[in-house]
Amino acid sequence: QKEVEQNSGPLSVPEGAIASLNCTYSDRGSQSFFWYRQYSGKSPELIMSIYSNGDKEDGRFTAQLNKASQYVSLLIRDSQPSDSATYLCAVRVVSSGTYKYIFGTGTRLKVLA
Amino acid sequence: DAGVIQSPRHEVTEMGQEVTLRCKPISGHDYLFWYRQTMMRGLELLIYFNNNVPIDDSGMPEDRFSAKMPNASFSTLKIQPSEPRDSAVYFCASSHGGAFDEQYFGPGTRLTVT
Numbered sequence: 703q704k705e706v707e708q709n710s711g712p713l714s715v716p717e718g719a720i721a722s723l724n725c726t727y728s729d730r731g732s733q734s735f736f737w738y739r740q741y742s743g744k745s746p747e748l749i750m751s752i753y754s755n756g757d758k759e760d761g762r763f764t765a766q767l768n769k770a771s772q773y774v775s776l777l778i779r780d781s782q783p784s785d786s787a788t789y790l791c792a793v794r795v796v797s798s799g800t801y802k803y804i805f806g807t808g809t810r811l812k813v814l815a
Numbered sequence: 816d817a818g819v820i821q822s823p824r825h826e827v828t829e830m831g832q833e834v835t836l837r838c839k840p841i842s843g844h845d846y847l848f849w850y851r852q853t854m855m856r857g858l859e860l861l862i863y864f865n866n867n868v869p870i871d872d873s874g875m876p877e878d879r880f881s882a883k884m885p886n887a888s889f890s891t892l893k894i895q896p897s898e899p900r901d902s903a904v905y906f907c908a909s910s911h912g913g914a915f916d917e918q919y920f921g922p923g924t925r926l927t928v929t
Binding site: 734736738744745746747748751790792794800801802803804805806807808 | 871
Protein backbone atom coordinates (compact mmCIF):
# COMPACT_ATOMS: atom_id res chain seq x y z
CA GLN A 703 0.00 0.00 0.00
CA LYS A 704 1.32 3.40 -0.96
CA GLU A 705 1.73 5.81 1.90
CA VAL A 706 -0.14 8.63 0.14
CA GLU A 707 -2.59 7.70 -2.58
CA GLN A 708 -4.28 9.83 -5.18
CA ASN A 709 -6.27 8.97 -8.25
CA SER A 710 -4.05 9.92 -11.18
CA GLY A 711 -6.98 11.14 -13.29
CA PRO A 712 -7.45 12.98 -15.46
CA LEU A 713 -10.41 14.46 -13.67
CA SER A 714 -12.40 16.48 -16.17
CA VAL A 715 -14.91 19.10 -15.02
CA PRO A 716 -16.72 21.84 -16.93
CA GLU A 717 -15.88 25.45 -16.30
CA GLY A 718 -17.79 26.81 -13.31
CA ALA A 719 -18.27 23.42 -11.67
CA ILE A 720 -16.81 22.15 -8.39
CA ALA A 721 -13.71 19.97 -8.71
CA SER A 722 -13.19 17.46 -5.90
CA LEU A 723 -9.75 15.98 -5.39
CA ASN A 724 -9.11 13.23 -2.87
CA CYS A 725 -6.11 11.84 -1.06
CA THR A 726 -5.74 9.01 1.45
CA TYR A 727 -2.77 8.31 3.67
CA SER A 728 -1.67 5.27 5.63
CA ASP A 729 0.34 6.63 8.59
CA ARG A 730 -1.85 7.60 11.54
CA GLY A 731 1.06 9.65 12.87
CA SER A 732 0.62 12.11 10.03
CA GLN A 733 0.45 15.63 11.40
CA SER A 734 0.36 18.14 8.59
CA PHE A 735 -1.29 18.01 5.21
CA PHE A 736 -0.66 20.11 2.16
CA TRP A 737 -2.03 20.62 -1.32
CA TYR A 738 0.30 21.75 -4.08
CA ARG A 739 -0.55 22.69 -7.64
CA GLN A 740 1.93 21.90 -10.41
CA TYR A 741 1.58 23.18 -13.93
CA SER A 742 3.31 21.20 -16.64
CA GLY A 743 7.02 21.95 -16.67
CA LYS A 744 6.83 24.05 -13.50
CA SER A 745 7.57 23.49 -9.83
CA PRO A 746 4.97 22.62 -7.18
CA GLU A 747 3.23 25.65 -5.74
CA LEU A 748 1.65 25.53 -2.28
CA ILE A 749 -2.11 26.11 -2.33
CA MET A 750 -3.25 25.16 1.14
CA SER A 751 -2.18 23.54 4.36
CA ILE A 752 -4.45 21.94 6.96
CA TYR A 753 -3.61 20.57 10.38
CA SER A 754 -6.90 19.98 12.19
CA ASN A 755 -9.98 17.95 11.39
CA GLY A 756 -12.64 19.85 9.51
CA ASP A 757 -12.71 22.36 6.70
CA LYS A 758 -10.41 25.23 5.86
CA GLU A 759 -11.41 27.73 3.21
CA ASP A 760 -9.26 30.10 1.18
CA GLY A 761 -10.98 31.84 -1.66
CA ARG A 762 -12.26 29.26 -4.13
CA PHE A 763 -10.35 26.48 -2.39
CA THR A 764 -11.53 24.38 0.54
CA ALA A 765 -9.40 21.71 2.18
CA GLN A 766 -11.09 19.01 4.22
CA LEU A 767 -9.35 16.74 6.70
CA ASN A 768 -10.71 13.62 8.38
CA LYS A 769 -8.00 11.98 10.47
CA ALA A 770 -10.24 9.12 11.63
CA SER A 771 -10.81 8.05 8.03
CA GLN A 772 -7.31 9.11 6.98
CA TYR A 773 -8.26 11.24 4.05
CA VAL A 774 -7.80 14.80 2.96
CA SER A 775 -9.59 16.45 0.07
CA LEU A 776 -9.46 19.67 -1.91
CA LEU A 777 -12.52 21.33 -3.39
CA ILE A 778 -12.17 23.95 -6.07
CA ARG A 779 -15.33 26.00 -6.57
CA ASP A 780 -16.14 27.82 -9.81
CA SER A 781 -13.38 25.90 -11.62
CA GLN A 782 -11.54 27.85 -14.31
CA PRO A 783 -9.47 26.59 -17.26
CA SER A 784 -6.46 28.13 -15.48
CA ASP A 785 -6.99 25.59 -12.69
CA SER A 786 -6.00 22.81 -15.10
CA ALA A 787 -2.87 21.32 -13.54
CA THR A 788 -1.69 18.39 -11.47
CA TYR A 789 -2.59 18.60 -7.78
CA LEU A 790 -0.22 16.96 -5.33
CA CYS A 791 -1.21 15.90 -1.85
CA ALA A 792 1.62 15.91 0.70
CA VAL A 793 1.79 14.58 4.23
CA ARG A 794 4.28 15.23 7.02
CA VAL A 795 4.92 12.45 9.51
CA VAL A 796 7.14 12.59 12.56
CA SER A 797 9.13 9.41 12.99
CA SER A 798 11.90 8.85 15.55
CA GLY A 799 12.29 12.56 16.08
CA THR A 800 12.67 13.42 12.40
CA TYR A 801 10.19 14.58 9.86
CA LYS A 802 9.24 12.51 6.87
CA TYR A 803 7.59 14.19 3.91
CA ILE A 804 5.64 12.08 1.49
CA PHE A 805 3.96 13.25 -1.70
CA GLY A 806 1.25 11.51 -3.62
CA THR A 807 1.73 11.03 -7.35
CA GLY A 808 -0.86 13.70 -8.10
CA THR A 809 -4.24 14.03 -9.77
CA ARG A 810 -4.39 15.71 -13.14
CA LEU A 811 -7.30 18.14 -13.37
CA LYS A 812 -8.70 19.36 -16.66
CA VAL A 813 -11.23 22.18 -16.61
CA LEU A 814 -13.12 22.31 -19.87
CA ALA A 815 -14.10 25.72 -21.24
CA ASP B 816 11.99 37.95 -1.65
CA ALA B 817 13.40 36.20 -4.72
CA GLY B 818 12.19 32.79 -3.63
CA VAL B 819 14.25 29.63 -3.83
CA ILE B 820 16.93 29.89 -6.50
CA GLN B 821 18.35 26.88 -8.33
CA SER B 822 21.07 26.56 -10.93
CA PRO B 823 21.53 25.43 -13.56
CA ARG B 824 17.97 25.21 -14.90
CA HIS B 825 18.98 22.59 -17.45
CA GLU B 826 21.93 20.24 -17.46
CA VAL B 827 22.85 17.75 -20.15
CA THR B 828 25.81 15.53 -19.43
CA GLU B 829 27.30 12.24 -20.48
CA MET B 830 27.22 9.11 -18.41
CA GLY B 831 30.11 8.97 -15.95
CA GLN B 832 30.47 12.73 -15.57
CA GLU B 833 30.09 14.58 -12.30
CA VAL B 834 27.04 16.79 -11.94
CA THR B 835 26.58 19.51 -9.31
CA LEU B 836 23.23 21.15 -8.69
CA ARG B 837 22.99 24.32 -6.61
CA CYS B 838 20.34 25.85 -4.40
CA LYS B 839 19.87 29.09 -2.49
CA PRO B 840 16.96 28.87 -0.01
CA ILE B 841 14.66 31.69 1.02
CA SER B 842 16.41 33.91 3.55
CA GLY B 843 15.44 33.02 7.10
CA HIS B 844 14.25 29.50 6.31
CA ASP B 845 15.79 26.89 8.58
CA TYR B 846 14.98 23.81 6.52
CA LEU B 847 16.19 22.88 3.05
CA PHE B 848 14.97 19.89 1.04
CA TRP B 849 16.16 18.18 -2.12
CA TYR B 850 13.59 16.29 -4.20
CA ARG B 851 13.69 14.31 -7.41
CA GLN B 852 10.71 14.04 -9.73
CA THR B 853 10.17 11.48 -12.49
CA MET B 854 7.07 10.31 -14.31
CA MET B 855 7.48 6.80 -12.91
CA ARG B 856 8.18 7.60 -9.25
CA GLY B 857 6.66 11.04 -8.76
CA LEU B 858 8.21 13.45 -6.27
CA GLU B 859 10.70 11.81 -3.93
CA LEU B 860 12.44 13.40 -0.97
CA LEU B 861 16.18 12.74 -1.20
CA ILE B 862 17.55 14.57 1.84
CA TYR B 863 16.76 17.47 4.10
CA PHE B 864 18.79 19.82 6.29
CA ASN B 865 17.90 21.74 9.44
CA ASN B 866 20.17 24.66 10.25
CA ASN B 867 22.70 23.37 7.72
CA VAL B 868 22.85 19.89 9.31
CA PRO B 869 21.66 16.85 7.31
CA ILE B 870 18.77 15.29 9.24
CA ASP B 871 17.47 12.52 7.02
CA ASP B 872 19.27 11.22 3.94
CA SER B 873 17.40 7.94 3.71
CA GLY B 874 15.99 8.94 0.33
CA MET B 875 19.38 9.32 -1.31
CA PRO B 876 19.37 6.51 -3.86
CA GLU B 877 22.99 5.41 -3.54
CA ASP B 878 26.51 6.48 -2.70
CA ARG B 879 26.87 8.26 -6.02
CA PHE B 880 24.67 10.99 -4.55
CA SER B 881 25.91 13.45 -1.95
CA ALA B 882 24.59 16.74 -0.59
CA LYS B 883 26.14 19.52 1.42
CA MET B 884 25.02 22.73 3.03
CA PRO B 885 28.11 24.73 3.99
CA ASN B 886 26.07 27.74 5.13
CA ALA B 887 22.49 28.94 5.55
CA SER B 888 22.26 30.33 2.05
CA PHE B 889 23.75 27.61 -0.11
CA SER B 890 23.42 23.89 -0.75
CA THR B 891 24.70 21.49 -3.41
CA LEU B 892 23.57 18.10 -4.64
CA LYS B 893 26.30 16.16 -6.40
CA ILE B 894 26.06 13.03 -8.53
CA GLN B 895 29.32 11.27 -9.29
CA PRO B 896 29.42 9.35 -11.56
CA SER B 897 26.12 10.15 -13.27
CA GLU B 898 24.03 7.49 -15.01
CA PRO B 899 21.15 7.72 -17.51
CA ARG B 900 18.68 6.61 -14.82
CA ASP B 901 19.51 9.78 -12.88
CA SER B 902 17.70 11.81 -15.54
CA ALA B 903 14.92 13.68 -13.76
CA VAL B 904 13.91 17.10 -12.50
CA TYR B 905 15.59 17.96 -9.22
CA PHE B 906 13.85 20.44 -6.95
CA CYS B 907 15.11 22.29 -3.95
CA ALA B 908 12.61 23.58 -1.38
CA SER B 909 12.88 25.50 1.86
CA SER B 910 10.67 26.17 4.86
CA HIS B 911 10.60 27.87 8.25
CA GLY B 912 10.11 24.50 9.92
CA GLY B 913 8.24 24.06 13.15
CA ALA B 914 4.70 22.86 13.46
CA PHE B 915 3.41 24.76 10.43
CA ASP B 916 5.86 23.60 7.85
CA GLU B 917 4.97 24.94 4.42
CA GLN B 918 7.59 24.29 1.80
CA TYR B 919 8.40 26.61 -1.07
CA PHE B 920 9.95 25.09 -4.16
CA GLY B 921 12.56 26.41 -6.52
CA PRO B 922 12.12 26.22 -10.30
CA GLY B 923 14.01 22.94 -10.54
CA THR B 924 16.94 21.63 -12.56
CA ARG B 925 16.13 19.34 -15.46
CA LEU B 926 18.97 16.83 -15.68
CA THR B 927 19.52 14.68 -18.74
CA VAL B 928 22.28 12.07 -18.65
CA THR B 929 23.05 10.52 -22.04
